[in-house]
Amino acid sequence: MEKVSKCEHCDVDAYYKLDVEYFYSENMTIYLCVKCIRTESKKLIEDFPTIRSLKIEPIMHSTILAITK
Numbered sequence: 001m002e003k004v005s006k007c008e009h010c011d012v013d014a015y016y017k018l019d020v021e022y023f024y025s026e027n028m029t030i031y032l033c034v035k036c037i038r039t040e041s042k043k044l045i046e047d048f049p050t051i052r053s054l055k056i057e058p059i060m061h062s063t064i065l066a067i068t069k
């Protein structure tokens with residue numbers, strides 16, 4: 001079974017995977033919970049001129065999958 005990642009800022013399960021591609025620095029992948037995705041995306045909008053691409057994916061938890069299957 002796939003391990004659930006923890007949020008980058010708090011110690012709770014992450015619900016979003018954020019992939020950021022920058023023009024001049026290294027790409028970044030961070031895992032965030034519902035609360036932190038909001039603060040983090042606000043921060044990224046300020047950084048926007050330096051960002052080449054931004055991808056936010058919801059993480060499917062095995063517990064959710066078990067219910068929807």
Ligand SMILES: [Zn+2]
Nearest residue numbers: 007010033036
């Ligand atoms: Zn968090």
